[in-house]
Structures are given as C-alpha cells and as structure tokens.
Amino acid sequence: MKLLVTGGAGYVGSVNAAHLVAAGHEVVVLDDLSTGHRDAVPTEARFVEADLATAADEVLAEGFDGVLHFAAKSLVGESVQRPELYWRGNVVTAIGLLDAMLHHGTPRLVFSSTAATYGEPEQVPIREDAPTRPTNPYGASKLAIDHAIGSYARAHGLAATSLRYFNVAGAHGRFGERHAVETHLIPLVLQVASGQRESAQIFGDDWPTPDGTCVRDYIHVDDLAAAHLLALAHAVPGEHAIYNLGSGSGFSVREVVEACRTVTGHPIPANVAPRRAGDPAVLVASSAAASEALGWRPEKTDLLTIVSDAWRFAQGRLPV
Numbered sequence: 001m002k003l004l005v006t007g008g009a010g011y012v013g014s015v016n017a018a019h020l021v022a023a024g025h026e027v028v029v030l031d032d033l034s035t036g037h038r039d040a041v042p043t044e045a046r047f048v049e050a051d052l053a054t055a056a057d058e059v060l061a062e063g064f065d066g067v068l069h070f071a072a073k074s075l076v077g078e079s080v081q082r083p084e085l086y087w088r089g090n091v092v093t094a095i096g097l098l099d100a101m102l103h104h105g106t107p108r109l110v111f112s113s114t115a116a117t118y119g120e121p122e123q124v125p126i127r128e129d130a131p132t133r134p135t136n137p138y139g140a141s142k143l144a145i146d147h148a149i150g151s152y153a154r155a156h157g158l159a160a161t162s163l164r165y166f167n168v169a170g171a172h173g174r175f176g177e178r179h180a181v182e183t184h185l186i187p188l189v190l191q192v193a194s195g196q197r198e199s200a201q202i203f204g205d206d207w208p209t210p211d212g213t214c215v216r217d218y219i220h221v222d223d224l225a226a227a228h229l230l231a232l233a234h235a236v237p238g239e240h241a242i243y244n245l246g247s248g249s250g251f252s253v254r255e256v257v258e259a260c261r262t263v264t265g266h267p268i269p270a271n272v273a274p275r276r277a278g279d280p281a282v283l284v285a286s287s288a289a290a291s292e293a294l295g296w297r298p299e300k301t302d303l304l305t306i307v308s309d310a311w312r313f314a315q316g317r318l319p320v
Helices: 011-022 052-060 076-081 083-104 137-156 185-193 221-234 253-264 288-294 303-317
Strands: 002-006 026-031 046-049 066-069 108-114 159-165 167-169 200-203 218-220 240-245 270-273
Touching (some): 052 083, 066 221, 083 137, 159 221, 167 221, 185 200, 185 253, 218 221
Parallel strands (some): 002 066, 159 240
16 A cells, blocks of 8 residues: 555654555655654655645645554643644644545545543543543643544545554664653663663652552554554544554553663662652553454563663664
C-alpha cells in the first residue's frame, strides 16, 4: 500500500515508518520538524517537510491507500498552560486531515490516540468501555479527534482505527526517543546514567502500591508498531475501532529505576519529591480487545529488554 505517515520524523512515527517500509509498503512521511528530526525519517521513505495544516490536501491529492496520523502536540503541562495550541494544533488540524482524506477518497486511517482520554480510572486494568474523562486539554483534544473520526467513518465509509497508547518506551535500532522537552520516565532516568542529570525524581513514595511508588504500563515501541500494521489490515469501511495498547502489566517507578541501574551499571541516585497533582496510583491497560480483534500480542514485555533498547539508542546519541 501507499501510506502517508504524518509526524513520521518523531519517536513513534519514525519507528512505525521503519516497520511499514520493512513490510514492503510505499511510505511518504509528512512532518514540519517542529519536534521531529530529519535523520529519523527512514532513508527508504520519501520525506515532505511541511505543515500538515496547510499541506494535507495537496499531498493526499497524489492518491494514498491510507494515513497513519501521529503528528500532534503532546505535552500535558503545556496543554494546561496553552490549551489553544492543542485545540488548534491537534483538533483543527485533524479535522483538516479528515476533510482532505474525504476529498481525495483516502480509505483508511490509523490514529495515534492516548490513554490520557480516560483520565483517572475507576477500574484497573483499563478497558475501552471505561468512562472517558480526560483531566487535561491534551487528553481532551485526542478524545475530540476520536469522536470526529467516528462520525466521519459512519457518514462517509472511512475505515478507521484509534489506538490508545499507554507508556511507550524502548527503541528500534537507530529510531528512538529524543525530545527537546523530555517528560517520560525511562529516558529521564537514563539521562542520569549518561551524565546529563544529577539524579532521578520519584514523585511520591506513599502511594497505595506494593513499593509506594506509581505503577505504569510500559509498551515497547516495536510492539506498538506491530499493532499499527495489524490495524491497517483489519480496518473495515464505515467502522471506527478503538483499542488500548499496553503490556497488561505494570512496573513501579522504583522498579524502572532499578532496571536502569542494572542495564547501565550506574548507581543512578533517585530523590523522592512530593506527589504531583492528578497522578493516578496505577495505570495499566487491558489489551484484550486488540488481542481478540487484531490478533495482537506484545512480545517485548520484559522491562530489562525495554530499558536495554532505550539505553543502546541513547548511547548512540551521546557525543564522542
């Protein structure tokens, strides 16, 4: 298939683009490089540097079999401080993309959604029928896009899938996580081992969990990419499917820090800080629906494997 990957110069987008190329698809990456990196685009993919908001119609006019939409603003704190960036940059841009797909008859869409659409869960593991009550504009913007996609699918026959990620981690060879503003636990902890930070922070050690620290579900980015290929293959015209993607088990902050110590051989000092407002104690996905409908099962669920891949990528980025 000929596929457009929006945000394909970013972390998750670039790994997915690499997997799509390896599977034999013709891939075009569209990215404005505002947060992505030119060298993260697979060499076998054609790269279009442009703003999705203004370029979607022109690019899709070429004719595509599908779109994988990763381009988005994704910083929770920033979304609270500057919500207009998220409603305009995420929602308005996605509506423009949907309109361009409709205009040019692009039949398939896989959307990069998020567990942030659920907010603070009532039950764990979280299923797709859990209440969606996002606690920040980032999660709310993604949920709004999910609603829009569903209406386009029903009205216009679009074959669409939203994949709600939990904590994506790890790396795929030379494709990995490098954000200008890093907020994710594993790369932050690894920055201590690489000398970029003095210590790691643990936000609260009095949570109702086995070791008192928050528990999160980590999914390897390769497993995530595999789910996107399956979503493309199983998409049904006129239907909008929503699936959670996680490992189905959780690791605490202390377990992550200890895994990073084991992998790097660095002591990694970790200081306990006050709890952050709005942090749930436990976030773990039920991926039973994706398993049943797509035949998807994560394979790289071992925490040491996830951290080892992330560390190998981080070492490759360090100045010599």
